Amino acid sequence: MTTSTDLSRRATHAVWWSALEIGTRYGVQFAVTMALARLLTPADFGLMAMLLVFTTFAALLVEGGLGTALVQKQASTDNDETSVFLVNLGAGCALALALWALAPGIARFYAQPALSPLLQALVWLLPLGALATVPNALLTQQLDFRRRAGAELLASVGSGAVALWLAWRGHGVWSLAWQALVGAALRAALLWWLSGWRPRGRYDRAAFAGLFRFGGYLLLANALSVGALRLQSLLLGRLFDARTLGVYAMAQDTQQAPAQLASALLNRVGLPMFASVADQPxxxxxxxxxxxxxxxxxxxxxxxxxxxxxxxLVRLLYGPQWGEAAPLLSVLALAALFWPLHVLNLAALGALGRSDLILKLEVAKAAVTIPLVAVASPFGAQPVAWAALAASLACVWINTRHAHRLLDCGLRVQLRDLRPILLLTLAASASAWGVLALAGHAPWALGLAVAAAITTYALGAVMLRLQAWQDLLEFLRTLRAGLAPTNGGLRA
Structure with a gap:
């Protein structure tokens, strides 16, 4: 029999390995991107961003929310797993063929003939991604993030090495394409090997229907979210040139690196914590x-x-040729400031089993975001970034609507809790801005500005005895003691 202590230890073990996996994966990918930015041109990154609009959306359709449904079900059967595998693989192959046929038309849409053979190579991402869905879901279901961490690390390092070698040899945008393909292939192969899973059941229509009832809402919600995000690249790539899109994509990727890291960690830690008290509002x-x-x-x-x-920071990380990305990054970083509110409010709805409400929220957010981006896009990359900021602020209110109705914890309550953090953040940012204003372009200015901001923030948190600071210390003590993270003993 599994005791509560055993479960607590497994959960703590999973938190640490999950954090290691996510941090290592994004760290390696970011380091590779920094090196590639100095070997390739903004136009190379722009061409790849044009195609990611289609491959990312197609990959989302292939997964179909079924991997998440397997994780949510916990005690999945052989027929459940084989049904998901067969449907995913079939969808991956079908969508790959469709994109392969559409590649010349997509190249004409962007007026970039080089995109056709590039996309016809990238369609292999879809069946490769389908192969990894079930093994990945099962490792997550078992809280076995140690093996996942190994697979993700090896795939990131291997694909990054291939990309850097090809870029150094002058293969341009194809180095980015091969990075994606090698990474997907390595990830699928390693997950199969490490999970030990093989399809042992048969396709079961009833099993698939049960999983899709849960995953279908998530598929539609994720499709709207990804579609609204990728619309920025689609319109900038169509209305301007590859270089303009490449600069914007680099700023967006830099902003999204910490946001994606936060999303992954918050979902993996927040969802179990919320689910454990979902029956107690x-x-x-x-x-x-x-x-x-x-x-x-x-x-x-x-x-x-x-x-x-x-x-x-942009000059340091990517080189002077990327200077135009800096003002875009400033606006996009502010757009992501409230990202935890987006992620955690949706996670709370997920813990309540209300994926239908998540879909409704995504419809409302798309109705705000898409018109703003569409109106701004003819005027250039900077207006699109400001449109993303405006949409993000509007979506904070949208995402908290059901938390107010179901949990009596709406936007007003959440902002009241966060007000000291936001004021202290403003003070720390002002100290960094002051250092940069005085130091100008001195080589030491960035380090001094960061040090000033950290000092201001840390001293303020300690001197004001910020509740969030006390919460963080208690959370770390809980993890160090080998207990699962909960809200027990911490003030709400």
């Missing part, structure tokens, strides 16, 4: 407020700081 509201304080305490100053130091 008051405790779920308390867990949501605690999670928001913890995450915003770390995330908000990072994004505000990124907005302030974008110019020297």
């Amino acid at each position: 008051a405790k779920l509201a308390g867990a949501l407020r605690l999670s928001l304080r913890l995450s915003m305490f770390v995330f908000a100053p990072c994004m505000a700081g990124l907005a302030v130091v974008s110019a020297p």
Whole structure:
């Protein structure tokens, strides 16, 4: 029999390995991107961004929310797993053939003939991704993030090495394409090997229908979210040139690196914590407020700081040829400032089993985001970035509507909790801005600005005895003691 202590230890073990996997994967990918930015041109990155509009959306359709449905079901059967595998693989092959046939038309749409053979190679991402869905879901279901961490690390390092060698040899945008293909192939092969899973059941229509009832809402919600995001690249690539899109894509990827890292960690830690108290609205509201304080305490100053130091940071990371990305990064970083509110409010709805409400929220957000981006896009990349900022602020209110109705924890309550963090973030950002204003382009200015911001923020948190600071210390003590992270003992 599995005791609560055993489960607690497994959960703690999973948190640490999950954090290691996510941090290592994004760290390696970011390091490779920095090196590639100095070997390739903005136009190379722009060409790849044009095609990611289609491959990312198609990959989302292939997965279909079924991997998440397997994780949610926990005790999946051989027929469940084989049904998901066969449907995913069939969808991957069908969509790959469709994109292969559409490649010449997509190249004409962008007026970039080089895109046709590039996309016809990238369609292999779809069946490769389908192969990895079930093994990945099962490792997640078992909280076996140690093996996942190994697979993700090896895939990232291997694909990054291939990309750097090809870029150094002068293969341009094809180095980015091969990075994606080699990474997908390695990830699929390693997950199959490490999970030990093989299709042992048969296709079961009833099993598939049950999984799709849960995953279908998530598929539609994710499709709307990804579609609204990729619309920026689609319109900029169509209305301008590959270089303009490449600069915007680099700024967007830099902003999304910490946002994606935060999303992955918050979902993996937040979902189990919320699910454990989902039948007790008051405790779920308390867990949501605690999670928001913890995450915003770390995330908000990072994004505000990124907005302030974008110019020297872009020069340091990518080189002077990427200078145009700095003002875009400043605006996009501010757009991501409230990202934990987006992620955690949706996670709370997921814990309540209300994927239907998540879909409704995504429809409402798309109705705001798509018109704003469409109107701004003819005027260039900077207006699109401001449109993304406006949409993000509107979506904060949209995402918290059901938390207000179901948990009595709406936007007003959440912002009241976060007000000290936001004010301290403003003070830390002002100190960094002041250092940069005085130091100008001195080589040491970036380091001094970051140090000033961290000092201001840390001293303020300690001197003001910020509740979020106390929460963070308690959370770390809980993990160090080998207990699963919960909201027990922490003030809501």
